[in-house]
Structure formats: C-alpha cells, structure tokens
Amino acid sequence: MSVAYFPGCSLHGVSREYDRTTRLVCERLGVRLEEVYDWNCCGATAGHSMDHELTMGLNGRNLAQVSLMNLDSVMTPCPGCFNRLKNARVRIEATAARSRKKEQSMKDRPAKLPKVMNLLQFLVEEIGLQQIAKPVTVPLEGLKLAAYYGCLNTRPRKIAEFDDSEQPVSMDRILDTLGAETVSWSHKTECCGGPFTASEVGIVLDLGHQVLEAARYATADAIVVACPMCQLNLDSRQGVDGNALPFRPGLPVIYLTQLIALAYGFPVRRTGLRRLLVEPLSLLRRKGLA
C-alpha cells in the first residue's frame, strides 16, 4: 500500500521523533510512505488566522503536488496540517462543483483531489486494528494510558469526518490493541492551548494544567498524543516555577507512534523516547517494556 505523506514543519523540526516513529511503524506495516514532493508549509495557525487566500493557495499547491505523484490519498500525522489540507480540499471541491454546474459540462473535470487523512484515521480506516495487532512483539501490558486527541483530529465534524468529537475511541482502540490499558477520562478533546505556546504562555499553562490534572485524576501513567503541538505544550512546561496553576512534573507525554514502535520491538534508541523532556524511560523500565 502506498500513500502520500505530509510531515509538516514540526515533524521536520522539533517533533522529529514523531516523524521517525511514524515511518518505522508504517514500514513494519508494509505501508510505503512517499513524502509529498517539495511540499510547503500548510500555513499553520498564522495562515488561516491572517490570510485566507494565501492559506488556500499554499494548500492548493500541496494537494496539486500529491496529484502529480499519481497518488490518490495523503496522510499527515499533524492535525493542524490535516485541518488545513482537508479544508482546502473541501473548498476546492465545492468551488469546482459550483463551476461545473454553471458550465454544465462534465468534459473538463479537474483532476480528482486526493483523499486527506490524519494519522489516526489512516491507521484505523486504511490499515485496520487487526493489521496493527500483527507485528506486536512487546505488548504494552501494565501501562495505563490517557489517550489525548486534542482538537483538530476530530473537530470540526464536517471537516474531520472522523471518529466522535466528544467521546472519541480510535486512539484508545489502537492502544488496547497494543495491550495497554486505556483510562476513561474527561479531557480527551479539551484544548491544550495549541498555537499560543510562545506568544501567550499563560493560556497554555491554564489549559495544559487542566489536561494534566485530569489525566492524573484518572490514574494514568502517561498521556499519549497524536499532535506535535499538544506534545510540546504538555511536555515542555512541566515543573515550571512561579505559575498560578502549577504544571506538576512527572507525567510523560508520548507520541502514539513511539509506543507502537516500542510494541513492535524497535529498540529504545530508534523510538526517540529519550528526546522527550519529561523522560518516560523510568516508567517504561518499571513496566518491563524498555
């Protein structure tokens, strides 16, 4: 199986461990990831916040690049990129449909737009839980995990068209398949503070605090994420002094694909687990998983 792969800027930068483990996992699953040729940034928060036309243009280009590769679907592990690409696709399709109606000609159909998926969606819908279970050699037994979906993997419903936006289960199911225990908790889709990690730290501390405390209340050993922004926000400020709402230290925030890679028997040095700021290895060693 081949799919176009859109890593996004974070996965080439601060969240490289997410990129690397996604590649390892796909390789083990027999999926050929073809990085979108010469992809450009999706615009991130700045794009849609400041210039709608520009963002459409940036993502129109990305989708066109996928079409040039003769692939009919593109997958991205970053929910932000997913939201921008999918949004662009939906809008381009709607505009094309309107102009087709106007011209009433089916002759010059535009090239079919690629299907856009986020990582969770790709794993659950295209690969399936049975296939995901097959390469597991180190079941993640004894690990209690809080699956954190963040905002854009499932919202808004009309764009994401995936899982439930209030009580999602896709990541939980994947983790169950890996042998871990997933906890039932209240903040699965509550925002972490997303785009304001640099410019409005107070907001990130306020919202991130609530997420971390909710996970702790549910007795989770660690939080599992599928978003580079969530990971950065929740991981990078634990134990920070001098805040009104303390970010208590010691709760690892791990990328889903890092755990899948671990379960597939990849050595720790290839999973990038050491790169996480709140170190997860003592937890994993305690559970006999590393």
Place this chain on the structure above:
Amino acid sequence: MDADTTYRPLFLNHIDDSLRTEIKRNCSVDVELCMECGKCSGGCPNGHVFDYTPRKIVQLVKLGDRQTLMTMDALWICLSCQACVDRCPSGIDIPAILDYMREKACRTGAKTSRPLVRLFHELVLSSIRGHGRVSELDVALKYNWKAGQPFKDARLGMRMLFKGKFRFYGNGVKQRAEVRRLFEKSVIAKDVS
C-alpha cells in the same frame, strides 16, 4: 458603536444588515440561525478570558458592530479549537467569522490588543515566504528578540537544544518561487525581518 458626546442607548433603527450579509457571503455563515443559546460560550476553553464570549461575538455581527469585532481582545486569543462550531445547534462557524474579521482588521490597520500574538504569526508567515517552510528555531529566536524578551524560555530552549530538538540546516522548498508568488497578493505577510 459610534462615540457620541452624550450617552445614548444603541439606536437599532441605524443598524442595517450589511455586516450580516457580508459575513454570509464571505464566510458562508448565516448568523440569523443563531438562537443565542450560549452553548458556544459554555464550552470555549478561553471563554473566561475573552472580553466578548463567542455568543456575544455572533451578537456583534447581528448588531453590525465592525469596530468592536476588529479591535476586541478575543479576536487574537481565539484558539481555533473548533469546539464552538462543533457543538452549535445551528452550526455557526465562529472561528471563520473571527478569521475574516482578523484579516480585515490587519488590512485596515486596526490596532491589536495582543501585538505579540500578531508578531508571532507574522514571523511564521515570513519564514514560509522565505523558505517555504517554518524554521522553528529561527522563528523562536526572532520572536524573542523582537518581543524584547531575549531570554524568555532560555532554560527551556537549552533543554530542547541538548535533546537535539532543533534543526539548524536548511530544509526549504526547492520551488521557492512558486510559494513566494502566493504571497504577492498578501498585504499581511510583509517581510518582518
């Protein structure tokens, strides 16, 4: 609302539907579907920080109050988490309204209450214009410098550096000109450096 020398209540006779139709045309949002229930505000993660809660933002559109919409604080600290539109019984796309008004605010030179947020966005766009992609280290350093906080998050930065999280060498788009061309019409993404 127009400033007046003597205080007067808002005169509804003066309110036309031009903003409402503008939003309908440009954002595909029909605010007349709003039943003012407040479910949006109730679930907004930043609702308690906003000067105008999401429901009030829709009400501002109904009242044709462009001025407040372009200068309010909430405009710049909306997380775009999509919780409001996802829960709204009428599907009112408030993030789309805010994106539209923010862009308009920038184009008309309205002052922002959160210049650092705007600065960060501009630096990101500038990075995209230059390289086609965002260089996080580049943006972070420039941001700290321009925000007058050169040592902000220095400890965090060092920790990330030692963990090998930053990428130093170029990782740009090959067909950079193609990307740059997209910026030609953009008034916002002027080169900040």
Place this chain on the structure above:
Amino acid sequence: MTKAGKTALIIGGGVAGMEAALRIGQAGFDCVLAEKEEVLGGTVLQLSSSFPRWENPLELVEERISQLKLCGRIKIMTATSAIESRVSKHGYSVTLQSRNGETTNLDIDAVVLATGFGMMDVSVYGEYGYGIYPEVVNSLEFEARIKAWSAGLGKVPEGVAFFKCVGSRDRSKGYPYCSKICCMYTAKQAGLVKDMFPYTKVYVFYMDYRAAGKCYEEFVREVIEKKHVTYVRGRPAKILPEGGKLLVRAEDTLIGIPIEVSVDIVVLASAAVPRRETGPLAEMFGAKADKYGFLERQRFSLAKASDRVFFAGGCGFPLETLAAQQEGASAAAEVIELFAHE
C-alpha cells in the same frame, strides 16, 4: 356486534387511546383496544406527578380503566400488537398477535392509531456523556428516580441540574422542532426535588421557558419563586466528571460570563420522538408520516390520517396528558361521524 355491526380498532392503550375507545364505546359502537404492554396507561404510568395541578396521574388512569370496563362494548386486549393488515370490503382485516404467540383476526371499520411518543436516544451528545456517566439520565428515567425517592429509596442528592432542549431545537445533532412539554415537566420535576429535599441545589439550564397553557406560567413562577429552583439561561456545553461529581460548563447568557457548577445528577430533557411502532403501523394503514415519523393529518380534518384511519396523541406530536385525551376524543368524534353516516 350491534349498531349496524361497526367496530373500531384502537392501537395504543395510553391516555389518548383509552379516551378514544371510551368515547366510541359510549356512543354505542364496538371497540377493540389493543395495547402492546401488559397494562393500560402508556407513558403516563411512569409519571410521578402532573402539571399544572400536581395531581397523581395514576388516579386518572385508574378512573379511565374502570370506565372502560363498565362500558360493555370495549374489548381490552393487553400484551397485544397489530402485525398485519389488509384492506377489506368495509375497512380493514387486521391480524393481532399477543405476547404468547396467539393470533386473532379482526374485521374492522376504522382504526385509531395512538402509539404515543418516546425519548430520543441522546447518547449522540458525547459532550453530555449519556450512556457513559451513570448519573446522567433522561427525563423519563428521572421520573423513576423521583418515585424511588418518594418511597424512601436512593441517596439524597446534593445538587441536580436539568438541561432543557437536548435534541430539540437542534439542527446539528437533533431535531429542529420544539418538543413542547419539556419546559413544563422540567419545572415539575425540579419542583418535586425541592419539595423532597429543600437543601438540595437545583438548577434548570434553559434557552427559553415555554408555558403556554392555563395556569402554566403561574406553575413555572411558583417553582422559581416559591420552591427556589435556580434557572440559568444558557445551553450547557459539556459535562466533565470531576471528584466523583459532574461538573457542568455553560454560559450564563444574561450576564454573559462562562460558569461552572458541580452536581450529582444531570437530567436531560430529551427530544420527544415517535415510538418505533408508529412507522410500520403507518405503512400498514396507509397513513402519512412527516420526515420525523410523526403522523400527519389531512387538510380540514382534526385526526384523519387516511381513509378510515385516524390518530391521536403523541404519535402525532408530543403533547401533555390533557391534550392527548382531547385528541383521543377528537379522533373518536370523527370515527363516530363516519359510522353514523354509513
């Protein structure tokens, strides 16, 4: 069979169906009243009180049942459903089946459908956690709680929150219509909780309150002003389980700030929908239903759905007990008119 041998079949033994059967029987025509459950009474049996008079609804049901039994022309068939129907020379030939499998064939001259309404399955509202958090219930389930508390069973709650318009007035995940009775029964339920437990905090989250009826407005004001139920204007956004309780997040739209409140139980006033039996029955008898499954009346008629087919009560649209009875009587009047002129 008397009076020129006309027989009406009433499907549904709730208050609407019982009323229709009673009127038709008292007018001198034969009736068969078929009820799916073991007992007559329908949804009203589940209620712990009534608005606007705070009366015991079981007394009404008992009264009607004794009247039905007294009237010699009404055959009551409980634990019975209609499974098949064919158009016949004078009306319909209907096959009824009882729970033990026995079937009966009836030749009838008119049908009255009175299958009532049920509650929408509100588990689609993941933000409220119905079906996930055990202390989140719908209004009918809450009636059972009230009955249990009245009998001295169950823990005393410290806080109860009622959410109105869950599924109603919602184009996004529910139905665009208003379910009409929820504002009134929610006020009733809130008032009852306060009567039983004066120190319990009771909140009603509303968009509006609709009290259009005789003594209705006064009823709601009594609940607010005399029983001290707190009404908060705002449709709640989410319930978060926290510290063994339920945290409700909403906006108090009248002052315009987000608020949170911690309670033990949340009651969802769920949209009223037609019961599932209504669809197949409508098809069986050629009755038209709207896009939500509620039966539609023909123009200029009060209760006629199709030739010789009438309907009354919740299967047409949600309504209060008295209105259901009135509709039952209207349907009966049209049946009687039909029978008398043939």
